[in-house]
Amino acid sequence: MKKLLVILFLFQFISTAYAQRADSFRFQMDLGAAAPKDGGIGALVNLEPQILVMDNLAFGLRLGATGMAKDVVYYEIPDDYIGELAGNASVLGTANYYFNYGKGRVAPYIGAGFGYYALSNIDIDDTDIDEDEIGDLKANFAWAPMVRAGVELGKFRIGAEYNFVPSSDLQSVNGEVVGKAINEYFGFTLGYFVGGGRWGSQPMKQ
Incomplete structure (x- = not known):
């Protein structure tokens, strides 16, 4: 137990010293939180390894998962229904630029990414609709860009992002296009990073 505490202390010391x-x-x-373009609510989680190619520029790979509940357009049923998007997964290459030059612990940033979004099944919830007549609706896959901005405070982060995921056709089990889903969404995030040092700290002399 003591050895584990020593290792954790050394890791934290190295991270904060540089x-x-x-x-x-x-x-x-x-x-x-995730906010679909045309209304709704959801949640997201992003994991992102990064490499600092410059002191203030990082390239990364964002692995994301988002779940949202939102309305969809279905071509042959009344408007009084709810379309629920179970979730999507994404893999994006990213770049972040940080506006900090060793002058403090606050580092505003802007960033962008581009990658692949896998969109999940759609369920239609309405008491007047027979699910057997609709079948299992599936949305397409898509390539799309993302932009974001925020600020890092020490090792904590607050950010906002917008994912420009294009609309996708909804297909029945027979392959017939039966509707459309609007997939663009905002994301509002709180986060933390490990490694890479700490903003505002000075490197130890060798």
Whole structure:
């Protein structure tokens, strides 16, 4: 137990003693709320390993999962129904630029990414609709960009992102296009990163 505490202390000491530096590795984790473009609510989680190619520029790979409840357009049924999107998964290459030059612990940032979104099944919930007549509705896969901005405070982060996921056709089990889902959404996140040093700290002299 004592050895484990010593290891954890050394890891934290190394992380806080060094400022953000090129060639450093960091791993960030974000949790937050998702807001579909046309209304609804949801939640998201992002995991993102990054490498600092410059002191203030990081390239990464964002692995995300989002669950949302929102309305969809169905072509042959009345408007009084609810369409529930169970969730989507995404893998995006990303770049973040941080506006901090060793002058404090606050680091505003802007970023962008591009990658692949896998969209989940759609369920239609309405007492007047026979689910056997609708079948299992499935949305398509899509390539899409993402932009984001926020601020890091020490090792904590607050951010906002917008995912430009294109609309997708909803298909019945027979392959017939029966509706459309609007997939664009905002994300509002809180997170934390490990590794890479700490904003505002000065590197130890060798």
